[in-house]
Amino acid sequence: MVLEASIKSTDLSIGYEYDYGILWVVNSVNIVVWRNTTYCIIGESGCGKSTLGNALAGLLPTYAYTNGYLEIEGRTVVRGDETNYNGVRGRIVTRIPQDPSSALNPYATIGEQLVKVIEHHYGVRENALEKARELLKLVKLPLEVIDYYPHELSGGMKQRAAIALALAPMPKVIVADEPTSNLDAYLRGVVASLLKRVQRELNLTLVFITHDIALTSVICDYIAVMYAGTIVEEGVSSKVLHNPLHPYTQLLFKAIPKLGYRETLSTIPGSPPSPTSYPEGCRFRPRCPVGFSECYKAPKLIEVKPQHKVSCWRYA
Ligand SMILES: Nc1ncnc2c1ncn2[C@@H]1O[C@H](COP(=O)(O)OP(=O)(O)OP(=O)(O)O)[C@@H](O)[C@H]1O
Ligand SMILES: [Mg+2]
Known part of the structure; x- marks a missing residue:
């Protein structure tokens, strides 16, 4: 199968305007996301995942650069x-x-909202309601939901309705920003599997941002690990998950609690740097247990094994 690029970025940086100037929170990101694949972005809170996701979706605020x-x-x-x-x-x-709830209009039924999106993109159509029904079927919602208002749906049903709404324009790329983090463990699996099935059936490119690393092994083809505004590791998901190379990824995976084990949770010493004061060189350097003098220079993300890139001087 020939892989075609759906998303390509070169040295993409994103910043927000503050009183004191622009704060660049995503720095020089180089990614290629292949068509019809699921690309997961993981990393600690505040590392820039949503900012990058919003840039891909064209949804950055007006004061972003x-x-x-x-x-x-x-x-x-x-x-x-x-x-x-x-x-x-x-x-x-x-x-x-x-x-x-932030994607659903509380004053309109799910059917009205789906029809509105379909007609906005494809013009007024007699079969728009039929298309809306098809979308509900695709996300496995009962057809009567077409007449429901958002408040009449459970959390899991609302998330499916939001997925149907995102599918309504028949996009080629969907950016899902932590779509499962408000759901219980069972529904997390159900909604993630649903997204994966829809991605495959409709040949979509799915960018999936999540804190739930366990979920990535189920749905992702590729994983990008972000740290302090940069991508520190990227590759085919089985390689990143089974053989993490970057010291940050290794520590991040060790911090995942395992069911049935009462061992003390492993943590990453220190805390991520603020975008106002990134450390010189490798941004993980102050927390890295295996750093050395070279780390005062910024490493580049390079392919060190087939389809597995890392940004760390230990592999340079
Ligand atoms: N709309 C905004 N205006 C100004 N600064 C923002 C805005 N959104 C995010 N930031 C800043 O950008 C940085 C990255 O935030 P972002 O929301 O992208 O992180 P994240 O990785 O998605 O975090 P989380 O896992 O908590 O959702 C943070 O320092 C945050 O304060
Ligand atoms: Mg976020």
């Missing part, structure tokens, strides 16, 4: 400091938010 190059499905959306998501945002790429 971008720099570098970003291409979605062959369309250049970021070049230098110019952005242009016309015809891409909400059509080629859509987003599933963490909180489904």
Whole structure:
């Protein structure tokens, strides 16, 4: 199978404007996400996952700044400091938010919302309601939900409705930002499997941002590990999960609690740096148990094994 790029970024940086200037929270990200695959982004809170996801979906706030190059499905959306998501945002790429209520209008039924999105993108259509029913079927919601208001749905049903809404424009790329973190363990698995099935059936590219590392082994084809605004490790999910190379990834995986074990939880010493004061060189250096003098220079993300990249001087 020939892999085609769905998303390509070169030195993509993203910052937010504060009173004292621009705070760059995502720095020089180079990624390629292949079509029809699931690409997971993991990493500690505040490392920039949502910022990167919002840039892919064209949903950054007006006071955000971008720099570098970003291409979605062959369309250049970021070049230098110019952005242009016309015809891409909400059509080629859509987003599933963490909180489904933020995607659903409380004053309209699920059917009305689906029809509105379909008609917005494809014009008024007699068969829009039929399409809405098909979408509900696809996400395994009972058809009567078409007449329900969001408050009449359970948390899991709301998340499925939000997925249906994201699928309504028939996008090529979906960015799902922690779509399962508000759900219980059982529903997390159900919703993640549903997303994976839909991704395969509709040949979508799925970017899945999550804190739930266990879930990545079930649904991801590729994993990117972010730390303090940069990608420190990336590769085929089985390689990253079974043979993590970066000291941060190794410690992150060790910190996952295991069912049935009462051992003391392993933690990563220290805390992630603030974007206002990133350390010189490798950003993980102050917390790294195996750092050495070379780490005062910034490492690059390089392929050290087939389909497995790492940004660490130990492998340079
Ligand atoms: N809308 C915003 N305006 C200003 N700063 C922001 C905004 N959103 C995020 N930030 C800052 O950008 C940095 C990265 O935040 P981001 O939300 O991307 O992290 P995250 O990895 O998604 O975290 P979490 O896992 O907690 O969701 C943080 O320092 C945060 O304070
Ligand atoms: Mg986030």
